[in-house]
Each structure stands twice: as structure tokens, then as C-alpha cells.
Amino acid sequence: xxxxxxxxxxxxxxxxxxxxxxxxxxxxxxxxxxxxxxxxxxxxxxxxxxxxxxxxxxxxxxxxxxxxxxxxxxxxxxxxxxxxxxxxxxxxxxxxxxxxxxxxxxxxxxxxxxxxxxxxxxxxxxxxxxxxxxxxxxxxxxxxxxxxxxxxxxxxxxxxxxxxxxxxxxxxxxxxxxxxxxxxxxxxxxxxxxxxxxxxxxxxxxxxxxxxxxxxxxxxxxxxxxxxxxxxxxxxxxxx
Ligand code: PXP
Numbered sequence: 001x002x003x004x005x006x007x008x009x010x011x012x013x014x015x016x017x018x019x020x021x022x023x024x025x026x027x028x029x030x031x032x033x034x035x036x037x038x039x040x041x042x043x044x045x046x047x048x049x050x051x052x053x054x055x056x057x058x059x060x061x062x063x064x065x066x067x068x069x070x071x072x073x074x075x076x077x078x079x080x081x082x083x084x085x086x087x088x089x090x091x092x093x094x095x096x097x098x099x100x101x102x103x104x105x106x107x108x109x110x111x112x113x114x115x116x117x118x119x120x121x122x123x124x125x126x127x128x129x130x131x132x133x134x135x136x137x138x139x140x141x142x143x144x145x146x147x148x149x150x151x152x153x154x155x156x157x158x159x160x161x162x163x164x165x166x167x168x169x170x171x172x173x174x175x176x177x178x179x180x181x182x183x184x185x186x187x188x189x190x191x192x193x194x195x196x197x198x199x200x201x202x203x204x205x206x207x208x209x210x211x212x213x214x215x216x217x218x219x220x221x222x223x224x225x226x227x228x229x230x231x232x233x234x235x236x237x238x239x240x
Contacts (some may be wrong), residue, residue, distance in 0.1 A: 001202055001203075002188075002189075002202055002207045002208055002209050002210050003038035003039065003208065003209045003210075004036070004037055004038050004039070004209070004210055004212065005037070005038065005039035005040065005041045005068055005188075005190070005209050005210065005211040005212070006029075006032040006037040006039070006040055006041065006212065006213070006216055007041040007042070007043070007070075007190075007211055007212060007213025007214075007216075008025045008028045008029055008032065008040060008041070008042060008213070008217070009025075009042060009043050009050045009051055009213055010050070010213060010214060010217035010218075011023050011024075011025040011028040011217060012025045012042075012050035012051045012052070012055060013049070013050040015050075016049065016050055025042065025051065025055050025059070026055065026058050026059060026062055029059055029062065029063055030062065032216075033063070033064055033065055037065060038065055038066075038209065039065050039066045039067070039068055039087075039209065039211075040059060040063050040065060040066070040067055040068070041067075041068040041069075041070060041090075041211045041213070042055065042056060042059065042067075042068075042069060042070065043069075043070035043071070043092065044056055044069060044070070044071055044077065044080065045072075045094060046072060046074070046076070046077075046094060053080060056069060056080070056084055056086070057084055060084050060085070060086065066087035066088065067086040067087050068086065068087065068088050068089070068090055068129075068211065069081060069084070069086035069088075069089050069090070070089075070090045070091075070092050070131070071089060071090075071091065071092065072091070072092060072093065072094035073091045073105075073110075073113065073114065073117040078117060078120055078121065081121060081126065082120070082121070082124055082126075085124065085126060086126065087126075087127075088126060088127040088128065088129060088148075088149070089121055089126055089127070089128050089129065090128075090129040090130075090131050090149075090151055090188075090211075091105055091114070091117065091118075091128060091129070091130055091131060091147075092105060092131045093105045093106070093131075102155075103133065103153070103155075104131055104132035104133035104135075104138060104153040105130055105131050105132050105138075106138070107130055107132060107138050107141040107142050107145065108137045108138055108140075108141035111141055111144065111145070114130070114141070114142075114145045114147075115144070115145045115146070118145040118146055118147045119146070122146065122147075122148070127147075127148040127149060128145075128147045128148060128149070129147065129148070129149035129150060129151050129188060130142040130145070130147050130149070130150045130151070131150075131151045131153060131190075132150055132151070132152065132153060133152075133153050133156075134152045134153070134172050134173050134175065134176025134177075135176075136176075136179055139176060139179045139180050139183060139185065140179070140183060142180075142183075142185060143180075143183035143184060143185055147185070148185070148186055149185060149186045149187065149188055149208075150180050150185050150186075150187055150188070151187075151188040151189060151190055151211065152173055152176050152177070152180075152187060152188070152189040152190075153189075153190075153191050154173065154189050154190060154191050154192055154193055154201055155191045155192045156169045156172070157169035157170055157172075157173060157192075157197070157201065158191065158192025158193060158194065158197055159192060166197075170200050170201070170204075173189065173201065173204060174204050174205070177204050177205060177206045177207060178205070178206070180206075181206045186208055187206050187207055187208055188207070188208055188209040188210065188211060189201055189204075189207060189209075189210055189211075190210055190211030190212060191211075192214075193210060193212050193215065194215040195215060195219070198210065198212070
């Protein structure tokens, strides 16, 4: 079965809502690893809306599994990545106004730029993964860049409104996996996966790692609520 990369961006989103120091994504990464996470994923966005550069620098030192840095293929991000040297990098498209990463990267439409970014990063021994839709043209273009991995965008599968559409989207992902493997790529997947829809994707042949964030942080908030309130009552009575 594939390994699990836990995306901890939302922990930083809560911290940034108050511009304070809690909750600390570095602490969240430690706990995620203790619970069995195989990797930690963070997205350093151009607007720094959640994860900050300082978080990535500290995570580089504290993560004991592997650190996957998601970033846009820009000069600024490449410079940061070459300095911090995460274990691997996932290149993602980025638009300032989006709530979260919306579509996959257009590798085919920007081949020379993508080739250059992959060469810069992999030239420093940082494997690169391209976050793309499961379309043959994007998969083959990703192989042309010499990137080691692709991450298949599972958004269309996750957002399918009925079983027939979900099954069709799963087939698209399964075909994408096979096209990628035939082209010499390794395959990860992510976006919109939940406790309820993850299993069929985990069963896809050749799938190596699933990157999952929103559903895990959402569940963490709820399963932790009772304890958090109980502890505040104790704190009010000076008994924590
Ligand atoms: N993979 C990539 C490339 C992403 O951009 C995201 C969202 O930050 C994820 C995986 C995780 O998606 P979700 O938070 O929906 O699990």
C-alpha cells in the first residue's frame, strides 16, 4: 500500500489567523510522525498565507521521515529550496486568489521553463514531483522534464457527485498511473482525499505516496475537542 505524507499547512493557517505562535506546525509534524506519518508535506506559498520560511527551515532539521516541499516553479522558490534542501519537491501551480491549489500544473504548455526548474533542483539531488492532472499529455511532458515523480491530482475524483462519475475518475487515475510508470515516472497522488474516499486510490497499482491534509486536520480538531475543553476547565481552576 502507498505511504502517507501528512500535509500540515492548516495548522499554520490557524496560527496565522491570530499571527501568534500556536499551534506550531513543527509540533504537529512531530505528533504526525509519532502516529505513523511516512512524510511531512508543507506548501510555502508566495503570499505566505500559512507556512512561513522559518517553519520550513526548522522542519528541515526536525522531520525524521521525509520533508516534501510544495512550491510554485518560480525563481524565488527555487532559491529557497536550493538553500533549505527538502527531501523532495512537488511543483504546483499557484494563483493568489485561489483558496487551495485548484488545477494541475501545465507542464506541456511550459516545457522549457519546467525543464530548467527540474534541472536546477535535481542537479542538487532534490528529486522533483510534478502535480498534474491525469492527462497523457501532461504525464508525458513531465517525463520529458526528467522529473522523478508525478503527483496525480485527485480533485476530480474527490469532488465527483455520483458513483458513476467517481468510478470514471478512478479509471482516469488508474490509467494515469500506468502511463506514468511506462514513461519511467514514479507516482504519488493527492488533493481532496478523505477517510471515506481514500481506499480505492490507495489500491491503485503502482501508487507510492498519498499526500493528505484537510481531512486529517479537520478530524484532529474534532477528536481533540473534548480533551482541550476539559483541560481548559482544569486550567481555570488552577489544576492543569
Ligand atoms: N497535494 C498537493 C499538491 C496539494 O496542493 C494539496 C493541498 O495543499 C494536497 C496534496 C493535500 O490536499 P488536501 O488538503 O485536500 O488533502
